[in-house]
Amino acid sequence: MTPRNIGLIFKKDLKSYFNSFIAYAVIAIFLATTGYLFFNLLASFSVLSFQAQANPAVGEQYNLLNVNETVVRPLFGNISIVLLLMLPLLTMKLLADEKRSGTMELLLTYPVRDAEVVVGKFLACVTVFAAMLVSTVSYPLLLIYLGQPEVLPIMTGYLGLFLLGAAFISLGIFTSSLTENQVIAASLSVGILFFFWLMSYSTMFVSPGIGQIISYLAINEHLESLAKGVVDTEDIIYFIVFTILFLFLTLRSLESKRWR
């Protein structure tokens, strides 16, 4: 792999995100949805604060008057759901569209390695996603301006969201490599992500040993602790392995196409 080729693919796909207005549309809609969620969390927090003023027992009992617990943590949880629904829309075109329009045929006859193509595209998508995340920084900044939230959990929460998003993108690229149809690619990745998300439901019905494995595999469990401000290497490794695994599978899927 040469950095130059990765850079060229990265630049091409990043430009295409902005030239085709996909990036603008996705960032705008992402901001609108998460902004609405943030507004509601903040509004309900202020209602609770008023209630606690009248009846102090409410706040003390449920630890509800902590901005981190009542606003920041649920906000990260909500953003992660929005990402689950929106990132597949960013990734769906990456390989499927190249295959449908035939540009893949040209790309694969250029002196460029499949791995460079996959990594370049992954980085381009991650960059758009990073722009999405950065644009939400105004929410915690507003909290810091208005109150005294703990800053560390906010930062680890962002780290968690970033790793989570990278994992989603990696899976999205993989499903995009499986088909020429963008709608199928997106549906497939939303479906698989939901499965990883809701896996922990099944822990109730299985033996404790298997339950432990399932809850380790479930995506949301790993974001949870990062949003609390707990940086556990186990969670970070989970996201990194998830990402690398699906990038690797994408590579295999591209290679297998050549042999058909």
Place this chain on the structure above:
Amino acid sequence: MIEVENLTKNYGSHRGIDDITFSARKGETIGFLGPNGAGKTTTMRILTCFFPATSGKAVVAGYDCFEDSFEVRKRVGYLPENVPLYKDMTIDDYLAFVAGIKGVESKAVKKTVARTMGDCGLESVAGRLIGELSKGYRQRVGLAQALVNDPEILILDEPTNGLDPKQIKEIRKLITELAGQRTIILSTHILPEVSMVCDRVVIINKGKLVAVDTPDNLTAGQRDLSRLFLQITGDREQIAKALGAVEGVKKVEQAPVANGGNGFIIELAKGADGEQSILPMIVSNNWKLNEMRSVETSLEDVFIQLVTKEDSV
């Protein structure tokens, strides 16, 4: 420059190409001829390392397409049939991207792109999005991306497909200009194109090699028969019968004539000196000869003959 030996490609149980062997020398322009689905694109895709062959060997610019595909890809410019391009990129960005990927040095990219755009007549549309361009210009962008790193070998899959006559002429001229030191393989089903542009012709049908030769030799091969066109005033049936009876005449076909006269195309065995025996025959029957000329065997005739012969086997 290009050596293809016993190349075979299977798609599942279907055989795309079957035992194809040919070669191309440096600087040669080879025309790939064949009906749709004959295996032209499959062969080109193997030569450009898009996919490997099931069996057989393809060596391009001294490198094996399977073993050293990376080296081959550096040296080949490829224009696929439907000219797939990134519609949401500008021409300049796109060509700079391709130049970079094909290993043109960063510092030289800008100059290379400008030169290629000049060569392909793209200056007037510089800076435009590819999606906004007309089909003719897209074809030029397709050629430009194949040419941008000045490759030794060009593989063009139906480069004039879907263009209007004026654009076809321009692209052909461009290809002829490009030829020079480069080895070019182009596929087409427009036959005059082959005789105009190519040094040699490879005819394939249903995945099998039918003929490899120069356009001249291919048509000459048919010249053991000479063909004459005659227009004669008189009774059509009688004339046809009389013509058939002349020594050396192998075949008589009626050919429609614009003014409603009797037109015939006859095939004569070479050296039969048919003209000499036909003329007295006409005179003795008191018919009137209006026109007599020889008919050139075109590549079309050869092609149809070869391809249909293949079918009847």
